[in-house]
Amino acid sequence: MEEYAAKKLMKMPTQIIKIEEPEKDPKAGAKVKPYDLTELNILQYAYKYFNIFKGLVVDLIFTFQQRAESKRFFSELKPDEALRILEVELNFIYEALYTKAEILHNWIGVIFRFIALGCLIAALRIFQYKDKKDYGRFDVGLTYALLIGGIALDCISLIMFCLSDWTFVRLRKMKDEVDDPDTKLDNFLNWILGARGLKTEKYKCFKPSKDEDNKVNWFDKDEDVEKDRTDKTCHEVLDTFFMVRRWSEYVHAHNLLEYCRSITPKRIHHTKGFIHMSFDWFIKVFRIGVVFEAIGKAIAFCFHSIKQAGHNVYKWFDNKISVLCKNRKWLKEDYIRSWIYWTFVIFHLLGYLTRKFMDFFGIQAQFEEIIYTSSDRVTLDLWEHIFGEVLKKSRFADDSESAMRVSSARGDWSLRDIQGEDRETEKKRERLLRYVMEMDYDQSLLVWHIATELLYQSEPATEESHSDREFSKILSDYMMYLMMMQPTLMSAVVGIGKIRFRDTCEEAKRFFKRRHIESRDIKKASEAILSVTAPAKAEPIDVKGDRSKSVLFDGSMLAKELKGLKELQELKDGLKEVKGEAYMWEVVNKVWAELLCYAATKCGAIEHAAQLSKGGELISFVWLLMAHFGLGDQFQINQGDARAKLVIGK
Secondary structure: OHHHHHHHHOOOOEEEEEOOOOOOOOOOOOOOOOOOOOHHHHHHHHHHHHHHHHHHHHOOOOOHHHHHHHHHHHHOOOHHHHHHHHHHHHHHHHHHHHOOHHHHOOHHHHHHHHHHHHHHHHHHHHHHHOOOOOOOHHHHHHHHHHHHHHHHHHHHHHHHHHOOHHHHHHHOOOOOOOOOOOOHHHHHHHHHHHHHOOOEEEEEOOOOOHHHHHOOOHHHOOHHHHHHHHHHHEEEEEOOOOOOOOOOOEEEEOOHHHHHOOOOOOOOOOOOOHHHHHHHHHHHHHHHHHHHHHHHHHHHHHHHHHHHHOHHHHHHHHHHHHHHHHHOOOOOHHHHHHHHHHHHHHHHHHHHHHHHHHHHHOOHHHHHHHHOOEEEEOEHHHHHHHHHHHHHHHOOOOOHHHHHHHHOOOOHHHHHOOOOOOHHHHHHHHHHHHHHHOOOHHHHHHHHHHHHHHHHHHOOOOOOOHHHHHHHHHHHHHHHHHHHHOOOOOOOOOOOHHHHHHHHHHHHHHHHHHOOOOOOOHHHHHHHHHOOOOOOOOOHHHHHOOOOOOOHHHHHHHHHHHHHHHHHHHHHHOOOHHHHHHHHHHHHHHHHHHHHHHHHHHOOHHHHHHHHOOOOOHHHHHHHHHHHOOOOOOOOOOOOOOOEEEEEOO
8 A cells, every 4th residue: 555655646557456356165066075975084074174163162263265165065964974074073172172182193192102101011021020029018919000000091092092083084084086986995994983983773752542543544554654654753863882972962851840840851762771770770869868858858847737736636646546556456556656756757867868968068959950850862853853954044144144143043033934924824923923032042942941841741742743842842851951950051141041940930839839739740730831811912921020030921821822823824724733733843843943053153162162071962063063054153254365456557
């Protein structure tokens, strides 16, 4: 610019010409991946994108070229291929942050690894031939144990080093062309890596009732129909052997209504592995402590009530024991009184010790997390649904502004996509949008969670709706688990979510007590909540005020609105009841996918990285997947470096 100003002062014909940016995606249309990805291909592509996207952890901003290349590549992937790449990529991030992988997987690291092992072996040999008569037998044995143990640990580390993902990507560089044939080394590496590959198992999670089964025309039950029904009622559950697994493969669940009724959430896809059985046994042991405490409190309350009631009640109670023993000669009054006394003492003591133990170590919150949280296996079908929703969103993200707008959707995109342009549908759409657009995120999360649970308990499963119904339940309970049990991860979006949860629980308990619902039947409790009729044009906040942040009956109103959506679609399109229910669950499922995607992009990258050391979370996969599709605020560069040419005329 100084030169331009100087030439202008000299009255020389000078101009600045802007050179147009080259095409943003010059490789568009070119083949970017093999038709079928081998295990070695998975590792190589994961390592390639790890080197680019590891900057997410420190909030780097990426260029549009990186965004375009990543988006093009992941758009061509199958859902299971994307999952395999993401799990390896997150594993690379974990090893870079929490292990010495970056140091060990180079020539200097390899040399020092063998030097360390050689020093231990040399020390063992030297000590073996050393005269040990001046040392005690215990000291000699301890020294041998330490040296042999050190060598064993180093050998195990060496085996893990050799089988590490880093070793394989260093042994074989990525092919120059995607169609280049595999070499013998490639085939050998793929054979070894096959042991760590993603494994799935078929799980039949829907069993139709007799009425549902009788509706099927028996003359149509040929092999194709039976296969189609089996595909609809079975899900593929991730089932990689835990010793070679790259992440936990679990999605956790926490349910508000079940927590209020002191019910442990049940797994939908139950696997009878040793770890699951051990974990269930551990929960039962802790629950016994809670039962003892409850029984002790109940007995103490009874004795206290008798004492408060006066001497007459105690005398009446003692008289009943005497009458009982008088009619039955084989009963002894002293034994009965001693048995009652020691029952009270034992239960009260066990409950007291359990409570003191938790208070002393400050593990009340961890205890509740163990009791009221379940771990379910992630299904490949659920991942395909999430992948499809993110892929659909990415098609509307052409630049950084649209990408930020799309990734900020909290369910409104799915609700605005409800079919129909008539007035009734428009009103229904607007009423549903209130529950995402006019509420804070944590409030919206709780309202949709309650509505989903009420619908799940009141609407029976059908063959057409069971997948969307099941995915909605899993995502609903998972988001509640993240909000309540992972507050650090969700701190950017939950706000006063814990206060809302607590107030909603208290209102639910008061409601159940008022309705005399003492059983642990969650279905009966859900029907009772749905039976409450709200006055016309009256909101729960108008009735009870805003001091309590409970959203129990907001969720009930939303559930009724969603049922109305089902009935509206049945009347408008002439759908059967089963089809209308399937459409309702499809809408709910899409809303939950958007709520999950919103939380994934808004949570901090540091919190996502911290979860990797705890086994990994599904939300971290969604976060990285959205980054690969160019969704989020990491891509704020729409143009490259400015290119200008100074032209001076004669």
